[in-house]
Amino acid sequence: MASLTLYPDEEQLTGGERVTFDLYMITAVILFVLLMLVGLTMRMTQAKWLPVPAGLFYELLSLHGMGMVGTMSLATTGVMWFFLRRYVRLHLWAFAANYLLFLLGLLCVVLSIFAGGYGALWTFLYPLPVRGMGLWTPDTAALFMLGGLLIGTGSLLFYLDAAAGIIAVHGNLGRALGLPWLLGGRIDPDHPKAVVASTLVIIANSLGILAGAVVLVMSLINVFYPQVTLDALVAKNLIYWFGHMYINATIYMGVIAVYELLPRYTGKPYPISRPFLWSWAASTLFVIVVFPHHLLMDFAQPRWLSTVGQVVSWSAGFPVFLVTAYGGLVNLHRSAIRWTMPSRLLVLSLFGWAAGIVPAILDGTIRNNLVMHNTQWVPGHFHFYLLIGVLAMVLALLFHVIGSRGQAAPDSRADRLGFPVYLVGGLAFALAFLGGGRASVPRRMAEHLEEWTFTDKIGSIAALLVVLAMVSFAIRITVGLWRASPSRDAGAGTTDAAG
Amino acid sequence: MILQDVVWTLALVGIGLVALVFAAVVLQAGRPAEEAAARRFAARARRLQAGLFAVLLAGFVAGSWATLHRFPIPPQHGTVAARQVVEAIGRQWSWQITPATVESGSVVEFRVTAADVNHGFALYAPGGRIVTQTQAMPGYTNRLLHTFDEPGTYTIQCLEYCGIGHGPMKATLQVVAPASE
Ligand SMILES: [Cu+2]
Numbered sequence: 231m232a233s234l235t236l237y238p239d240e241e242q243l244t245g246g247e248r249v250t251f252d253l254y255m256i257t258a259v260i261l262f263v264l265l266m267l268v269g270l271t272m273r274m275t276q277a278k279w280l281p282v283p284a285g286l287f288y289e290l291l292s293l294h295g296m297g298m299v300g301t302m303s304l305a306t307t308g309v310m311w312f313f314l315r316r317y318v319r320l321h322l323w324a325f326a327a328n329y330l331l332f333l334l335g336l337l338c339v340v341l342s343i344f345a346g347g348y349g350a351l352w353t354f355l356y357p358l359p360v361r362g363m364g365l366w367t368p369d370t371a372a373l374f375m376l377g378g379l380l381i382g383t384g385s386l387l388f389y390l391d392a393a394a395g396i397i398a399v400h401g402n403l404g405r406a407l408g409l410p411w412l413l414g415g416r417i418d419p420d421h422p423k424a425v426v427a428s429t430l431v432i433i434a435n436s437l438g439i440l441a442g443a444v445v446l447v448m449s450l451i452n453v454f455y456p457q458v459t460l461d462a463l464v465a466k467n468l469i470y471w472f473g474h475m476y477i478n479a480t481i482y483m484g485v486i487a488v489y490e491l492l493p494r495y496t497g498k499p500y501p502i503s504r505p506f507l508w509s510w511a512a513s514t515l516f517v518i519v520v521f522p523h524h525l526l527m528d529f530a531q532p533r534w535l536s537t538v539g540q541v542v543s544w545s546a547g548f549p550v551f552l553v554t555a556y557g558g559l560v561n562l563h564r565s566a567i568r569w570t571m572p573s574r575l576l577v578l579s580l581f582g583w584a585a586g587i588v589p590a591i592l593d594g595t596i597r598n599n600l601v602m603h604n605t606q607w608v609p610g611h612f613h614f615y616l617l618i619g620v621l622a623m624v625l626a627l628l629f630h631v632i633g634s635r636g637q638a639a640p641d642s643r644a645d646r647l648g649f650p651v652y653l654v655g656g657l658a659f660a661l662a663f664l665g666g667g668r669a670s671v672p673r674r675m676a677e678h679l680e681e682w683t684f685t686d687k688i689g690s691i692a693a694l695l696v697v698l699a700m701v702s703f704a705i706r707i708t709v710g711l712w713r714a715s716p717s718r719d720a721g722a723g724t725t726d727a728a729g
Numbered sequence: 730m731i732l733q734d735v736v737w738t739l740a741l742v743g744i745g746l747v748a749l750v751f752a753a754v755v756l757q758a759g760r761p762a763e764e765a766a767a768r769r770f771a772a773r774a775r776r777l778q779a780g781l782f783a784v785l786l787a788g789f790v791a792g793s794w795a796t797l798h799r800f801p802i803p804p805q806h807g808t809v810a811a812r813q814v815v816e817a818i819g820r821q822w823s824w825q826i827t828p829a830t831v832e833s834g835s836v837v838e839f840r841v842t843a844a845d846v847n848h849g850f851a852l853y854a855p856g857g858r859i860v861t862q863t864q865a866m867p868g869y870t871n872r873l874l875h876t877f878d879e880p881g882t883y884t885i886q887c888l889e890y891c892g893i894g895h896g897p898m899k900a901t902l903q904v905v906a907p908a909s910e
Contacts, residue, residue: 544792569759601736
């Protein structure tokens with residue numbers, strides 16, 4: 231059972247750990263701000279408030295998509311590392327190598343886009359990357375794919391190290407997930423939720439990254455030997471298997487912050503339970519097989535695969551509602567919580583995840599997908615749980631960490647103002663996308679019709695609010711991580727949870 | 730009510746319910762319960778969780794049956810009895826639609842494919858809402874069935890990003906009243 235001490239001594243970062251963690255998180259918050267500005271630019275283009283030409287728009291879209299997925303993964307890998315290292319031995323070099331490979335990959339992506347004009351999006355759907363029609367060359371596409379390969383390799387390296395650490399303590403991944411306790415037996419109350427969640431991520435995302443590596447290498451071969459052609463449907467399956475798992479893994483890494491931190495702020499124990507273990511075991515399976523819901527409009531796909539896509543999309547909501555959001559609310563109910571930035575963000579993140587599931591489930595229904603697929607409904611649902619859910623989980627940990635270094639939970643006036651701006655802006659932003667989906671506004675389109683611009687304008691204003699709040703958070707976090715003197719870290723563990 | 734409005738309403742209701750539950754709990758937080766009350770609450774929370782599971786499970790079974798028992802995607806092999814057949818080929822960046830005129834009131838079979846990269850074949854009604862869609866993928870032909878209730882000028886819009894000319898990649902389909910009635 232996680233301790234209720236707010237800042238336990240064994241969680242303090244030392245020397246290289248601290249440098250690496252700070253680099254991860256400062257890089258991530260700066261990238262979030264920059265990529266949000268890219269997003270704002272695109273929304274304002276669609277609202278006809280900015281005259282961005284189509285070619286540049288699709289370059290920005292490629293950057294925003296790839297950049298956000300990569301940055302979200304970087305930040306939540308930081309969350310997973312921060313907590314998992316307390317329970318198993320992790321090697322700092324693997325954590326640092328992931329950071330370096332991410333930067334290298336990002337450099338390839340940025341170069342391919344701004345020097346080479348790449349604009350075939352993060353999805354690099356075969357055979358679009360080699361058919362830029364003069365806007366970018368196949369070599370440029372290859373550079374972009376190499377960037378993706380580097381980012382994925384970094385993650386895989388970190389997961390392999392984490393897997394080795396977990397296996398050294400728990401024997402095997404099945405026991406780490408708690409499978410032996412599913413049907414009976416006394417559950418070890420000290421079995422860490424962080425280990426359970428990390429194990430799901432390691433199993434699922436390693437498979438996803440391997441699928442991604444296969445399709446990236448196949449696509450790279452096709453770039454250099456065009457006579458080797460691929461099957462477009464097989465390539466699409468592999469790309470979405472990889473892409474869906476990779477972004478889903480960020481939720482499962484991020485939620486570790488909720489499990490670990492929420493009980494410390496509520497002052498109430500959050501024990502591990504059989505429903506919890508069932509839910510994570512089921513999620514491990516669900517997250518691996520849920521991706522066909524991206525191909526519901528590919529009628530050539532076997533019928534059973536589409537059916538799996540819908541059925542699993544629906545059932546994947548069970549663990550979220552029943553265990554994570556519900557468990558979090560039970561922990562919060564009649565607790566002695568003090569509302570500070572970390573605790574506010576933790577509760578917000580649970581809401582963002584649980585509420586964001588609703589439009590996701592609706593779109594994962596074949597019948598609805600027939601009119602919602604590739605409309606703005608899709609960015610609506612994933613911005614909902616990435617922005618209000620996963621990013622809030624990351625921010626909660628960061629405010630917690632700067633609090634631990636300053637020995638007080640941070641709750642400045644700027645934060646108290648930033649939080650509602652972020653909440654209102656984020657909600658309006660996601661709803662504007664969903665409203666666009668309702669009005670059949672396409673996603674991924676530079677030129678919008680006049681009648682589509684209403685939701686675009688609301689989305690733009692909301693995006694501006696989100697950016698403003700995020701800028702203020704990013705400054706607070708960067709300065710907080712930077713300035714806190716290491717000497718003040720010592721003895722912070724004595725601070726009491728409810729104090 | 731058209732499907733988009735149903736989905737929108739369901740989403741708002743669902744998000745609203747989640748928000749209400751969160752708001753209720755947040756209002757209770759910060760006022761810690763006595764130990765005995767906390768124990769009673771813990772027991773009640775477990776029963777509530779079981780109830781929630783049952784409700785979700787029932788909704789899941791009923792919803793799956795309702796949305797899947799008549800499978801929403803037409804069979805892709807064998808013959809269908811569509812009197813009208815339209816061939817639709819997407820290429821960077823235009824549609825080739827043959828014929829470009831169909832009659833309302835009877836089923837139309839669209840045979841949708843792509844000559845180069847992936848495209849999306851979406852049919853927009855005159856009012857601006859999508860009525861149905863499928864993907865246009867090179868190497869595959871997707872068979873989409875649709876019966877138009879209303880005559881009018883429908884727009885075919887590419888919905889799968891396919892390069893710089895993706896946005897303007899559209900075509901029109903004339904739906905006319907059946908001649909022999
Ligand atoms: Cu297109």
